[in-house]
Amino acid sequence: MNKILMLFIAMTLLWGCNGNGNKSDAFGNFETDEVIISSESFGKISGLTITEGSAVQKGQFLALIDTVQLHIQKSQVQAAVGAISSKTQDVQVQINVLQERKSNLLREKKRIESLLADGAATQKQLDDMNGEIEVVDKSILATRTSMNIGNQGLLSEIKPQQEQLKLIEDKIVKCQIISPIDGTILVKYVENNEFATQGKPLFKVADTKNMYLKAFVSGDQLSEVKIGSKVKVLIDNGKKDYYTYDGVITWVSEKAEFTPKVIQTKEERTNLVYGFKVQVVNDGRIKIGMPGEIKFK
Secondary structure: OHHHHHHHHHHHHHHHHOOOOOOOOEEEEEEOOEEEEEOOOOEEEEOOOOOOOOEEOOOOEEEEEOOHHHHHHHHHHHHHHHHHHHHOOOHHHHHHHHHHHHHHHHHHHHHHHHHHHOOOOOHHHHHHHHHHHHHHHHHHHHHHHHHHHHHHHHHHHHHHHHHHHHHHHHHHHHOEEEOOOOEEEEEEOOOOOOEEOOOOEEEEEEOOOEEEEEEEEEHHHHHHOOOOOEEEEEEEEOOOEEEEEEEEEEEEOOOOEEOOOOOOOOOHHHOEEEEEEEEEEOOOOOOOOOEEEEEOO
16 A cells, blocks of 8 residues: 555656646736738729738838829829929029120120210210119019019919829828838738728738737736746747746736636636736747746745
8 A cells, every 4th residue: 555655646747747737827818919010092903912811021112002082193293293383484684684784784894884984075975874783783672572572472373383292102001001110910900902991900920039928917926027027938838848938027017907708717807917018039939828837946
């Protein structure tokens, strides 16, 4: 009997050494960041080549919504801007003509002053020349003022067109469906040649590289849960063994809640617990919704 009892004890200890037994401090399920990519434009979908399960990178092109009508609108606005711009007058060209006229008058004035000194010209001739130069100066000022006012009016017509052009270009950019994160396509809601409407979901993308095990602890365990603390995360490897990962606590609930009914008995649901999340780098084994365990030490 003693041999049988000793054998039973040895088997019990051996079983307790396998896996992690009941030594885990918390239990939960894995989740991750998911993003629903929706359409910001109207039109037919094209260029869609990815499939569900495809790995994508942040900024990667996923699909295109038809932009033909937008490009037509853009060309029309550009043509309107060009037409208005062609009506503006080159102020400097007109001023240069008057400046040349003034230069000729100044040369003539110098000649008259020389003749006047020799008695070969009259003071009236010099006064008339000064009058002509004064008239040219006034013409330069008036021309610059009037043409600037006219050009400003035309340019004021161009500004709304330029703003319209920016709006069209923004719409064209939004027709390009781009992945906002590195991740995996979980769900593809559309196919090529389907019609997209504004706000229509196109894809669901999840970051499957960084997984989060959401678990719960009771109040007396709360001192063990601190943001930034390192823990061990375990997932099943067969019936009795576990895969172990390094994890970091990234979030702790500030409020207590009743124990989630989906993982506890009715009696235990009356207990208040605190939720927290542990980040784990996924090696491909961890799936969304998979159960996991946590050891604080």
